[in-house]
Amino acid sequence: MKIPGYLKNYENIWKNESPKAAALEWFRNARYGLFFHYGLYSQLAANEHAWRLQDFTRREYEKLEKTFNPEKFDADYYVDFAIDCGMNYINMVAKHCDGFSLWDSKATDFTSVNSPAKRDLVAEMAEACRKRDMGLFIFYEHGMDWRHPHGPAHWDWTNPRIRTVDRLKKDDPWYAFGDDYDINQYVDFVAEQVTELLTGYGQVAGIWLDGIGVPLSGDHRKFRCDELYALIRKLQPQALIAYKQGLLGTEDFFAPEHRIPGAEQGDPDSFVGKIGTEKEKLIEICTSMTPTGWSYIKEYEGQHKNAGQVWETLEKAGRGNANLLLNIGPLPDGSINPEDEKPLRQVGQLLRKEGYPGQ
Numbered sequence: 001m002k003i004p005g006y007l008k009n010y011e012n013i014w015k016n017e018s019p020k021a022a023a024l025e026w027f028r029n030a031r032y033g034l035f036f037h038y039g040l041y042s043q044l045a046a047n048e049h050a051w052r053l054q055d056f057t058r059r060e061y062e063k064l065e066k067t068f069n070p071e072k073f074d075a076d077y078y079v080d081f082a083i084d085c086g087m088n089y090i091n092m093v094a095k096h097c098d099g100f101s102l103w104d105s106k107a108t109d110f111t112s113v114n115s116p117a118k119r120d121l122v123a124e125m126a127e128a129c130r131k132r133d134m135g136l137f138i139f140y141e142h143g144m145d146w147r148h149p150h151g152p153a154h155w156d157w158t159n160p161r162i163r164t165v166d167r168l169k170k171d172d173p174w175y176a177f178g179d180d181y182d183i184n185q186y187v188d189f190v191a192e193q194v195t196e197l198l199t200g201y202g203q204v205a206g207i208w209l210d211g212i213g214v215p216l217s218g219d220h221r222k223f224r225c226d227e228l229y230a231l232i233r234k235l236q237p238q239a240l241i242a243y244k245q246g247l248l249g250t251e252d253f254f255a256p257e258h259r260i261p262g263a264e265q266g267d268p269d270s271f272v273g274k275i276g277t278e279k280e281k282l283i284e285i286c287t288s289m290t291p292t293g294w295s296y297i298k299e300y301e302g303q304h305k306n307a308g309q310v311w312e313t314l315e316k317a318g319r320g321n322a323n324l325l326l327n328i329g330p331l332p333d334g335s336i337n338p339e340d341e342k343p344l345r346q347v348g349q350l351l352r353k354e355g356y357p358g359q
Helices: 005-016 019-030 040-044 058-067 075-084 121-131 165-169 183-199 225-235 307-319 338-354
Strands: 032-036 089-095 135-141 206-210 240-243 282-288 323-328
Touching: 005 019, 019 135, 019 240, 019 282, 032 075, 032 135, 032 282, 040 058, 075 089, 075 121, 075 338, 089 121, 121 135, 135 183, 183 206, 183 225, 225 240, 282 307, 307 323, 307 338, 323 338
Parallel strands: 032 089, 032 323, 089 135, 135 206, 206 240, 282 323
Antiparallel strands: none
């Protein structure tokens, strides 16, 4: 098995210990990564959860596929940008809750390749990362899929603005209900798509799963994550696995949002006593350049983090011995928002002078 370029400085660990050991040591030192949420929802300039927040029906939402045109999505530019910003890996959302896949998936027809764009954005990003020895994590929404006929149901939130998946599916024969509903069909679909991502796009840094609230709301064994993890490790032994605060405890690192749960005394969200807690588990904090949300949100124009705030966020992560995965929401055309680009490049300049803060 050939060592991937992003691990070239860890060849001795790769040979003498294992591919996973090399990847873990690389990730420990990587410190800072670029996260981005881009998809059909970007056209709405509202939120990556716009489907349920704005009460779209499935047929209404699917119309966005016909206008998907990432004409300014340039994977090479993204990677060069990340490098200039002092970042050492990229996490790309390949499929979010809406089920739209940004690669040439044979498991569904709801893909970027079947849109007017006719582009495999995962392939483009994987190639750009490979050329520059940049580690690529692939974000895959696991706990929710609002389009799959057997997609897992959302937990019942009390906020009246938020529709549950069952309400989204109401009166639409596309979806399975009652005795016809079979979560195993969705779980098999996930395995098929993850297999595509791990066999068609070269060596990746890892699979980053999201949507943990759904399996945690019931019997998470129905999702057969032990099988999924085994599949990932078989196909790419160096690929790290993350699932937010940890579902099974066999994940390679925790990836909480915005802060380290339990870092403050009396924190009700402490990892202590949670499923999968391990004292020495690596941690990556994910947070966004905008006040809330992860995709491009027009409402937040003028409210993005400035360079000082990004530096402070990096410093807090460093003090917690955690990586920082910092998210941007590309504009509808796929380009990087100038409101993010300027401060992040400024931070990159400072990192080259002073190194990572909070160490």
